[in-house]
Amino acid sequence: MRRNLALAHALNNQLPGLIGRPVTGILITGTALAPAFRLPEGWDWVLLPGVAKGSAGYLPRNLTLPMGELVPLRARLLQATLAGFSPHLVVVDRHATGVHGELETALRHARTAGPVRVVLGLREVLDSPAAALAEWARVGGPRVVKDLFDAIWVYGDPAVHDPVAAGEIPFALRKLIRYTGYLAVGRPPASGTSCMPGRYCMTTVGGGSDGYALARVAVATPVPDGLGHLVVAGPQMPAEQLNDLRQRARPGVKVVAAVDDIVFHIRHAGAVVAMGGYNTVCEIMSTPVPALIVPRTQSRAEQRIRAESLAAAGYLEQHEIGTLTPEILAAWLATRFGTTVDRRRAVLDGLIRVPQLAAELLRPLAAIELAQADRDGADPVTAERASAEQFSADESDAAASVKGASRVAV
Numbered sequence: 001m002r003r004n005l006a007l008a009h010a011l012n013n014q015l016p017g018l019i020g021r022p023v024t025g026i027l028i029t030g031t032a033l034a035p036a037f038r039l040p041e042g043w044d045w046v047l048l049p050g051v052a053k054g055s056a057g058y059l060p061r062n063l064t065l066p067m068g069e070l071v072p073l074r075a076r077l078l079q080a081t082l083a084g085f086s087p088h089l090v091v092v093d094r095h096a097t098g099v100h101g102e103l104e105t106a107l108r109h110a111r112t113a114g115p116v117r118v119v120l121g122l123r124e125v126l127d128s129p130a131a132a133l134a135e136w137a138r139v140g141g142p143r144v145v146k147d148l149f150d151a152i153w154v155y156g157d158p159a160v161h162d163p164v165a166a167g168e169i170p171f172a173l174r175k176l177i178r179y180t181g182y183l184a185v186g187r188p189p190a191s192g193t194s195c196m197p198g199r200y201c202m203t204t205v206g207g208g209s210d211g212y213a214l215a216r217v218a219v220a221t222p223v224p225d226g227l228g229h230l231v232v233a234g235p236q237m238p239a240e241q242l243n244d245l246r247q248r249a250r251p252g253v254k255v256v257a258a259v260d261d262i263v264f265h266i267r268h269a270g271a272v273v274a275m276g277g278y279n280t281v282c283e284i285m286s287t288p289v290p291a292l293i294v295p296r297t298q299s300r301a302e303q304r305i306r307a308e309s310l311a312a313a314g315y316l317e318q319h320e321i322g323t324l325t326p327e328i329l330a331a332w333l334a335t336r337f338g339t340t341v342d343r344r345r346a347v348l349d350g351l352i353r354v355p356q357l358a359a360e361l362l363r364p365l366a367a368i369e370l371a372q373a374d375r376d377g378a379d380p381v382t383a384e385r386a387s388a389e390q391f392s393a394d395e396s397d398a399a400a401s402v403k404g405a406s407r408v409a410v
Contacts, residue, residue: 001027003121003279006188006351007351008025008408009040009187011408011410012043013355019359023042025043025087025408026085029047030047030048031050032061032062033235034047038190046077046081048074048077049061049063050062051074053299071102075098075101078103083109083110085407087116087408088115088406088407089117089358089361089408090110090119092119092120096144104144111148116365117151118150119149119153119357119358119361120148121155122153124154124157124306125156125161125163125305125306126169127301127302128168128301129167131301133167142173146176150176152169152173153178154177155180156180166305182282182350183282184285185348185352186352187263187351190264192264194264194265195254195260197228198226198227200230201228201272202230202232204272204275206274206275206277207237208233208235209234212245215231215245216248217326218273219248219249219253221326223330223333228254229250229253231245231254232258233245233255234257266284267287271339272289272291272292273294273329273332273333275293275294275295276294276303276306276307276318277296281293281310286348288341290337292316292317292318292332294324297321313346315346316341317332366406
C-alpha cells in the first residue's frame with residue numbers, strides 16, 4: 001500500500017504536465033488502515049476483503065470464510081471496479097493475477113472493453129530463483145503475463161540487483177522490462193514533526209507482524225547517556241508483543257506502534273536499524289543516515305537478498321538476527337552514530353521515472369480516443385460542453401475536467 005500510495009502521488013503530480021490532461025485514479029487495497037493515509041486530490045480508495053499470509057499460505061484477514069469463497073468475492077469486486085471505472089492505465093503490484101488468480105478475469109475484461117494499458121510493477125528482489133520461478137509457473141508462465149501486460153516496471157537499480165540475471169524473472173519476459181530505479185526520493189511528506197526530543201537512534205521493523213525478535217533486541221540495547229532510542233514496532237505487531245517491549249525497554253528507549261512521518265524520523269536519526277522490506281529500505285536510501293539491516297529469515301529470501309546486494313554496493317550494513325545481541329547492536333550504534341553514507345551513486349529517482357514511462361504508454365491512447373471521436377463525428381471538446389450543460393455553473397468545470405482526465409487504477 002505504501003509503495004502504491006507513493007506511485008499515486010507521483011503520477012498525480014507529474015502526469016498532467018507530461019500528457020496534457022488531468023489525472024484521476026483509484027487505489028485498490030485489502031488493507032483496512034489505508035483510508036487513514038492522505039490521497040492525492042482526485043483519487044479514492046477501493047477496499048477489498050483482506051487476506052493475510054499464514055504458515056499455510058494466504059487466509060482471510062478478517063472474514064470467517066474459507067478461501068474458496070473469499071477468492072470469488074474478491075474477483076467479482078475487482079471486475080466490477082475496473083468495468084465501472086474504465087481506467088486508461090492499470091498498475092498491478094507484485095502478484096500478476098492476484099494472490100489466488102482473482103485478478104485475471106478482471107484484467108482480461110478490461111483489455112477487451114476499451115483502450116487500456118496494463119503494467120506489472122515488481123520489487124527489485126522477488127525471492128530465491130527457485131521460489132520465484134515456481135510463482136511465475138503458478139500464474140501460467142510468460143505466455144499469460146505477455147497476454148495480460150504491456151510492460152513490467154522493476155522498481156530498482158540493476159547495477160545493485162538484476163532479477164533477470166539472478167533468475168527471479170523469466171528471461172522470456174526481458175523485452176517487457178523497464179527498470180525505474182528505487183522508489184526512494186520524492187515520497188510524499190507527512191507531518192514533518194518528531195516524537196523524539198534531542199538526539200536519537202532508531203529501530204523500525206516495518207509492519208511489525210514479524211518484527212518482534214529484532215525489536216526485543218533493540219529495547220534491551222544500551223545507548224550512551226544523552227541519546228534516545230526510538231523503536232517503531234509497526235501497526236501490525238500484536239498488542240501483547242507491543243506491551244512486552246514497553247515493559248522490557250531500557251531507560252531512554254521509547255516504543256511506539258507507528259509515527260506520522262517515518263522518513264522525517266529516519267532523516268533526523270543518528271543511525272537506523274531496520275528489517276529489509278522494500279519501503280523501509282527506500283526510505284533509508286533517500287537519506288545519508290547509516291543503516292544496519294537485519295533481514296527476515298522466514299517466508300521469503302527477499303529481504304536477505306536485498307540486504308546482501310545493498311551491502312555489497314556499500315550503501316548499508318547487514319547482520320543476521322540469529323547472532324544479533326544487545327551488546328553487538330550497542331557497539332554498532334556507538335561506532336556509526338552521527339556518521340553519514342554516500343548513496344548518490346544509487347538510482348533513487350523511480351518516482352520521477354515512473355510517470356515518464358506511464359506517459360509513454362498513455363499518449364497513444366489519447367490518439368486513439370481522438371480518432372474514435374472523429375469517426376463518431378463528434379468534437380471531444382464540444383461533446384464535453386454538451387454533457388456538462390446538465391450540471392450547475394459551479395459544477396460544469398469540474399465535470400468537464402473529470403470527463404477529460406486520464407484514469408489510473410493501482
